[in-house]
Amino acid sequence: MYDLCFSDGVLFTALEGGDHQTAAQLYMQAAELADREPDAAAFYATHAFVHALQAGDFTIEQQSGGLLRRMGRLR
Amino acid sequence: MTQMLSLEERRNALTRVVGDVDVAMGLPNEAYLEADYFAEEKKKVFGASWAGVGFAKDLPEALWVQPVDFLGEPLILVRDGQDQVRVFYNVCRHRGMKLVEEPGKMNVIRCPYHSWSYDHGGDLKITPHAGGPGNNICGRLEKDVTGLIEVRSHVFMGVIFVNLDGQAPAFEEANATLIARWQEFVGQPLTHTGADSGFKLNLATNWKLAVENYCESYHLPWVHPSLNSYSRLEDHYHIMQNAQPLASGAVSQGFSGQGTLVYSPMLAEDGRRFPTFDDLDAKWDKQAEYVALYPNVLLGVHKDHSFAIIIEPKGPNQSVEHIEIFYAKSDVAGDDWRTMRAKNTAMWQQVFEEDVFVVEGMQKGRSASGFDGGVFAPAMDAPTHLFHQWAASKMLA
Numbered sequence: 244m245y246d247l248c249f250s251d252g253v254l255f256t257a258l259e260g261g262d263h264q265t266a267a268q269l270y271m272q273a274a275e276l277a278d279r280e281p282d283a284a285a286f287y288a289t290h291a292f293v294h295a296l297q298a299g300d301f302t303i304e305q306q307s308g309g310l311l312r313r314m315g316r317l318r
Numbered sequence: 319m320t321q322m323l324s325l326e327e328r329r330n331a332l333t334r335v336v337g338d339v340d341v342a343m344g345l346p347n348e349a350y351l352e353a354d355y356f357a358e359e360k361k362k363v364f365g366a367s368w369a370g371v372g373f374a375k376d377l378p379e380a381l382w383v384q385p386v387d388f389l390g391e392p393l394i395l396v397r398d399g400q401d402q403v404r405v406f407y408n409v410c411r412h413r414g415m416k417l418v419e420e421p422g423k424m425n426v427i428r429c430p431y432h433s434w435s436y437d438h439g440g441d442l443k444i445t446p447h448a449g450g451p452g453n454n455i456c457g458r459l460e461k462d463v464t465g466l467i468e469v470r471s472h473v474f475m476g477v478i479f480v481n482l483d484g485q486a487p488a489f490e491e492a493n494a495t496l497i498a499r500w501q502e503f504v505g506q507p508l509t510h511t512g513a514d515s516g517f518k519l520n521l522a523t524n525w526k527l528a529v530e531n532y533c534e535s536y537h538l539p540w541v542h543p544s545l546n547s548y549s550r551l552e553d554h555y556h557i558m559q560n561a562q563p564l565a566s567g568a569v570s571q572g573f574s575g576q577g578t579l580v581y582s583p584m585l586a587e588d589g590r591r592f593p594t595f596d597d598l599d600a601k602w603d604k605q606a607e608y609v610a611l612y613p614n615v616l617l618g619v620h621k622d623h624s625f626a627i628i629i630e631p632k633g634p635n636q637s638v639e640h641i642e643i644f645y646a647k648s649d650v651a652g653d654d655w656r657t658m659r660a661k662n663t664a665m666w667q668q669v670f671e672e673d674v675f676v677v678e679g680m681q682k683g684r685s686a687s688g689f690d691g692g693v694f695a696p697a698m699d700a701p702t703h704l705f706h707q708w709a710a711s712k713m714l715a
Contacts, residue, residue: 285452293433293446299425317444317454 267294267303274310285316292317321347321687322354331691335351335710339477345710346693347377348449350524350684355713360389363613363712365482368489368571370615370628371395372478373642374403375510376421381438384421388480389631394418394427394468395478398438405471405480406440411463440466462635476508476644477615487568495559496573496611502602503619506595508644511651514659515643517667521674522526523681525614526709528639531677532616533705534628535576536698542674544665553580558704561711572708574701581606581620585661592622592658593647610701612708622629622646625666636682641670662664668673701709 257265270291277283288307294301311317323346331346345604348355354694371388377397384395385408392408394417408417410429417429417436426443427436442465448456457579470481474691479489486492498506510516519585521528531537535554539546554576561572571707581604585592594602598621606620616627623645630638643663645651694703 251555282452289444289446289452289454291426295434296426296435296443297424297428311454312523315455316449316452 261300263294267291267298267300267307270294271303271307273284274307281314285311285314289316290313320523321351321684323348326393332335332714334708335691336707336714339694339700340696342703342706343471343693344694345526345706346420346634347684347687347689349709349713350526350681351634353634356524358713359631359709363482363709364389364631366486366712368472368476368479368481368486368492368610368614369613370626371405371480372628373510373626373640374476374478375508375642376460376642377403379423381425382421382424383418383427385418391482392416392649393480395471396427396438403471403473403478404438404440405469405478406466408470409467410434411442413465424620427638434464436530440468454689462608468580468684475504475617475624475626476510476642477617477628479615480501485568486562487566491564492568492571493573495562495570496609500607500619502598503624506646507648508624509646509648509651510644511655511659514656515645517641519639519641519670519674521637521639521677522635523637523677524635524684525629525637526705527677527680528629528637529610529612529614529616529705530702531680532610533574533576533701534699535578536695537676541676542669544672545669548582549580554578556701557607558642558701559629560704561708572704573609574699575607575609575702577605577607580604583662583665585658585665590651590658592645592655592662595646596619601615610705612705615638626672639670641666645682694714 250299254266256271270287274284274287274291277287288310291303291307294313295307326386334343371393372384372386376384377395380397380399380401382397386393386395389415394406394408396406398404398645410417412432412434415429415431417427433446437443442463444454445456445459448454448459470484472479490497531599535551539551557575557577559573562570564570574603602621608618609618614629618625623643625641625643628640630640632638
């Protein structure tokens with residue numbers, strides 16, 4: 244289901260263009276959609292966290308970081 | 319022909335340098351020519367001192383990161399979120415990847431290899447997937463990795479200094495004498511006006527010759543006729559401060575140079591002058607001082623502006639001088655001062671360019687294998703000899 248976020252190439256375009264804000268949003272959406280698959284959710288949340296740091300997006304940093312911490316995947 | 323000396327010959331040559339000025343010889347040729355000597359200076363002279371590596375004005379806002387290479391050491395100069403300048407090695411603690419190639423404002427310092435990410439205090443924010451896919455916790459890494467390796471740093475007169483070996487006394491202690499001498503200038507806001515207040519000179523010379531030439535006024539009548547038109551040789555005085563033992567048991571940073579009693583250049587035909595620093599003693603109406611803060615920073619103070627030169631050693635016979643001018647008042651950044659700023663920069667550029675043939679000529683002379691380091695004219699060369707003494711003592715330590 245979360246693959247839908249990436250299917251139209253938007254993520255690829257964002258990554259190619261250094262658009263960390265968009266990349267963080269897309270990865271966070273994917274993490275939320277993957278809530279039944281913890282490993283996948285954590286994987287996407289990790290990427291959301293890194294891109295949120297780069298974008299200076301405190302909201303997504305908190306969201307992704309909070310999700311990872313609840314899962315025991317981030318200190 | 320190699321000018322390398324045996325260890326015993328080197329020790330003997332350096333011992334002759336540290337004698338009194340009327341009997342001392344200058345540093346031997348190998349000190350200016352040989353890669354091995356240059357490599358040893360990196361550790362003993364630069365690493366053990368406070369060396370200038372950049373300008374605070376190159377970190378224009380919080381979260382700005384500026385990579386610099388200094389003597390082959392990759393560093394990043396950082397202005398953190400609290401507006402403090404900090405310096406770190408430009409290397410990821412993971413696989414040793416160089417972190418930053420281009421300057422800019424960065425919300426995080428991210429390694430391009432595996433995305434280990436650091437904040438501007440050097441603390442690790444995340445080690446992505448380090449514990450396996452989606453798991454960012456790895457016990458060993460949490461235990462062993464403490465973040466970016468910080469280098470001791472201090473900002474003085476607009477220059478970012480570092481102490482690479484971490485063993486030098488605190489900057490304020492090491493340089494207490496100069497700070498006291500220039501207390502009226504230290505801490506005053508400095509205005510840098512951008513590209514029209516800086517320039518760079520590439521020199522085919524050893525870094526020490528640029529320092530030596532700056533220390534003395536002896537050459538002024540011969541090399542700087544424009545300066546000599548208003549500032550004669552007899553209007554200059556020596557400035558000399560030996561490196562001294564400190565209460566802590568460490569040794570202070572030395573400096574030497576010269577001052578003038580008649581600084582008063584005319585930059586505008588109508589007599590207009592740059593605004594001056596606040597609360598200066600009347601002596602600074604005409605006085606100006608030029609000091610080489612060993613090893614590689616050359617400073618000048620005047621009532622209305624200061625300048626700083628960082629000599630970047632690129633090799634035994636290659637150096638770059640980075641020259642930046644700072645004004646006493648922010649008003650000077652305005653358009654109505656543009657012409658005078660340009661004249662001031664042009665005046666200093668002419669002076670420093672007039673020195674190029676001298677420092678490059680002395681470098682060429684060092685290839686004469688029969689040259690023995692040269693002698694000093696005690697009345698005129700004492701500040702230069704003080705630098706030789708300091709540099710020799712560092713190598714003998």
